[in-house]
Amino acid sequence: MANTYESKDIIVLEGLDAVRMRPGMYIGTTGAKGLHHLLWEILDNSIDEIANGHGDKITVSLYEDGSASVRDNGRGIPTDLHPKLKVSGVEVVFTQLHAGGKFESNTYNYSGGLHGVGASVTNALSKWLRVVVEKEGKQYFMEFESIEKNGKIKSGVAKAPLKVIGDADKTGSFIHFMPDNRIFKDVSFSSEIIMQKLKELAFLNKGIEIILVDERVPNINGKPFVRRYKYIGGLIDFVTYLNESKTALYDRPLYLEGKSSKIELALAIQHTDLYIPSIFSYVNNIPTSEGGTHETGLKSALTKVFNDIARKQGFIKEKEDNFLGEDFREGLTAVLSIKMHAVQFEGQTKTKLGNPEAKGEVETIVAEELEKLILRNENKNTFEIIIKKAKQAQKVREAEKRAKNLARQKNSIEGANLVGKLSSCSGRTAALNELFIVEGDSAGGSTKQGRDRRFQAILPLRGKPLNVEKKRLDQVLANEEMRTIISAIGANVGDGFEIDNIKYHKVIILADADQDGGHIKSLLLTFFFRYMKQLITEGHLYIGMPPLYKVYTNKTIKYAYTDVDLETVKGTVGKGYQIQRYKGLGEMNPEQLWDTTLNPEVRRLVKVNIDDAAEAERIITTLMGSSIDLRKKYISKHANFNKEDKFINFMGE
Numbered sequence: 001m002a003n004t005y006e007s008k009d010i011i012v013l014e015g016l017d018a019v020r021m022r023p024g025m026y027i028g029t030t031g032a033k034g035l036h037h038l039l040w041e042i043l044d045n046s047i048d049e050i051a052n053g054h055g056d057k058i059t060v061s062l063y064e065d066g067s068a069s070v071r072d073n074g075r076g077i078p079t080d081l082h083p084k085l086k087v088s089g090v091e092v093v094f095t096q097l098h099a100g101g102k103f104e105s106n107t108y109n110y111s112g113g114l115h116g117v118g119a120s121v122t123n124a125l126s127k128w129l130r131v132v133v134e135k136e137g138k139q140y141f142m143e144f145e146s147i148e149k150n151g152k153i154k155s156g157v158a159k160a161p162l163k164v165i166g167d168a169d170k171t172g173s174f175i176h177f178m179p180d181n182r183i184f185k186d187v188s189f190s191s192e193i194i195m196q197k198l199k200e201l202a203f204l205n206k207g208i209e210i211i212l213v214d215e216r217v218p219n220i221n222g223k224p225f226v227r228r229y230k231y232i233g234g235l236i237d238f239v240t241y242l243n244e245s246k247t248a249l250y251d252r253p254l255y256l257e258g259k260s261s262k263i264e265l266a267l268a269i270q271h272t273d274l275y276i277p278s279i280f281s282y283v284n285n286i287p288t289s290e291g292g293t294h295e296t297g298l299k300s301a302l303t304k305v306f307n308d309i310a311r312k313q314g315f316i317k318e319k320e321d322n323f324l325g326e327d328f329r330e331g332l333t334a335v336l337s338i339k340m341h342a343v344q345f346e347g348q349t350k351t352k353l354g355n356p357e358a359k360g361e362v363e364t365i366v367a368e369e370l371e372k373l374i375l376r377n378e379n380k381n382t383f384e385i386i387i388k389k390a391k392q393a394q395k396v397r398e399a400e401k402r403a404k405n406l407a408r409q410k411n412s413i414e415g416a417n418l419v420g421k422l423s424s425c426s427g428r429t430a431a432l433n434e435l436f437i438v439e440g441d442s443a444g445g446s447t448k449q450g451r452d453r454r455f456q457a458i459l460p461l462r463g464k465p466l467n468v469e470k471k472r473l474d475q476v477l478a479n480e481e482m483r484t485i486i487s488a489i490g491a492n493v494g495d496g497f498e499i500d501n502i503k504y505h506k507v508i509i510l511a512d513a514d515q516d517g518g519h520i521k522s523l524l525l526t527f528f529f530r531y532m533k534q535l536i537t538e539g540h541l542y543i544g545m546p547p548l549y550k551v552y553t554n555k556t557i558k559y560a561y562t563d564v565d566l567e568t569v570k571g572t573v574g575k576g577y578q579i580q581r582y583k584g585l586g587e588m589n590p591e592q593l594w595d596t597t598l599n600p601e602v603r604r605l606v607k608v609n610i611d612d613a614a615e616a617e618r619i620i621t622t623l624m625g626s627s628i629d630l631r632k633k634y635i636s637k638h639a640n641f642n643k644e645d646k647f648i649n650f651m652g653e
């Protein structure tokens with residue numbers, strides 16, 4: 001290592017080189033999520049055009065060579081020379097970081113892209129990128145490529161200046177790019193992920209048409225697979241879609257929209273017979289899965305308006321207390337979409353809105369428009385249904401409160417419920433500690449003996465956990481297994497969950513790789529999604545991956561975690577090997593569990609995440625809810641009955 005540090009040691013990354021050297025800073029990961037992020041950056045630019053009133057159609061195409069394209073009928077990327085850089089607007093957009101038309105509100109009133117890095121990042125991480133722009137009666141073309149020279153790669157270099165290649169009778173932009181397989185391990189786009197994204201965007205932007213053309217998958221006529229999304233009802237259709245596997249309490253969602261000098265707003269709500277509220281919010285088409293100030297304003301407005309009208313109409317007597325907000329939100333499905341400029345998201349992931357003014361703006365608009373909506377004659381019965389639902393919620397609240405208090409009591413949390421169950425760790429630093437939720441006493445015993453007691457705690461489950469999908473919180477707290485999990489994690493549950501109080505920064509579900517194990521994983525994932533969602537969104541929930549096979553000789557022991565691994569491992573062990581197929585965790589002794597499943601240096605964990613909260617909501621309701629027909633339909637479509645030991649991880653990667 002050099003002992004000196006001089007100016008010559010400072011490396012200056014020019015142009016897009018910084019993106020290529022540290023792609024994770026710009027797209028988060030070079031896995032599947034990062035690959036699709038390249039497409040989202042281009043797609044979001046087209047959506048921003050349409051959201052600001054320019055165009056009504058977007059086509060996303062996937063090609064057999066692995067490339068992808070986005071075409072829109074917006075105004076077209078600027079083609080004139082930039083006054084300072086003296087190159088075309090197209091070249092600026094695709095080669096300059098922090099360059100774009102979204103920093104000033106006179107070009108884009110509302111935009112999801114705030115930092116001007118989208119298109120240029122896609123260019124930097126592609127082998128090549130081609131642009132066709134149609135505007136002002138002309139068709140323009142420009143091509144970029146990443147050039148390798150002397151062992152170094154120069155990213156997104158323009159092959160030639162922008163040039164006119166023909167006439168045009170319409171306007172729009174067409175961007176075609178090839179992700180660089182030197183950056184991404186797998187450059188295969190998922191049509192399923194893309195379809196979910198396009199459907200959501202079509203719901204949020206009513207009346208626009210978004211088309212997916214997948215040339216990799218021919219239909220029965222040998223033509224490319226095509227899926228079109230267009231929803232005239234917008235958010236009404238969105239809520240109806242989300243409630244498809246639920247029982248709605250009134251036929252049509254309530255819908256309102258309004259605007260002020262600072263924001264535009266649209267809202268659709270509908271109550272169901274379930275107990276858990278499902279609120280999904282978006283800012284400039286970006287999902288805010290962690291909520292924020294706009295959701296706070298929405299909740300305040302709903303509580304105020306429903307209570308005011310209920311009191312005026314005699315549903316609440318003079319000496320009676322108002323309903324609480326949670327009473328009105330029980331079983332509610334709501335989609336809130338706002339558009340505003342100068343957006344302030346909290347954190348790099350843009351999942352929580354931080355603008356303080358959004359609370360008051362949303363509260364005012366929703367309160368005014370919702371009161372008008374409820375007081376219409378055609379909505380009289382709907383309001384009575386909402387009040388009836390709130391009264392039922394109010395009746396169970398005291399019982400629920402008693403159950404919560406019981407769960408908070410020291411004897412309940414750290415005493416009787418955990419005796420003989422939780423084997424805690426000696427360490428007291430939550431950031432280092434791990435909790436394994438283990439299937440069965442047998443596996444629990446081996447895991448307890450094989451763990452590192454300093455930082456690993458073990459909680460064995462006795463039998464299958466409760467399916468919480470159609471249970472009230474008081475019913476969840478009355479279940480001993482659920483109460484034990486809540487107590488062990490130590491951060492309360494539901495609205496009272498406090499992420500800062502968790503005792504373990506890794507909560508790891510460890511179940512057998514069979515059908516029962518898959519069912520247990522699904523039940524636990526449903527519980528965490530419904531009652532401790534922040535544990536997932538903050539990256540603290542994992543699934544342990546025990547090995548499926550032990551491959552051994554007299555001298556060598558190796559483990560295989562998948563069928564693909566097995567073929568590789570057999571080749572490394574040598575001749576004369578034997579194979580043991582593990583049917584459960586209980587078949588491994590403590591040493592084997594440590595060597596394969598517990599040791600942080602060699603084990604495999606899957607981090608649970610929520611890429612699409614609305615779609616996760618719908619799938620959980622379908623799989624774990626009461627609609628047998630919808631569940632059968634989903635399983636028939638998605639399950640691979642030719643493969644064993646698979647379970648559907650509906651939460652993400």
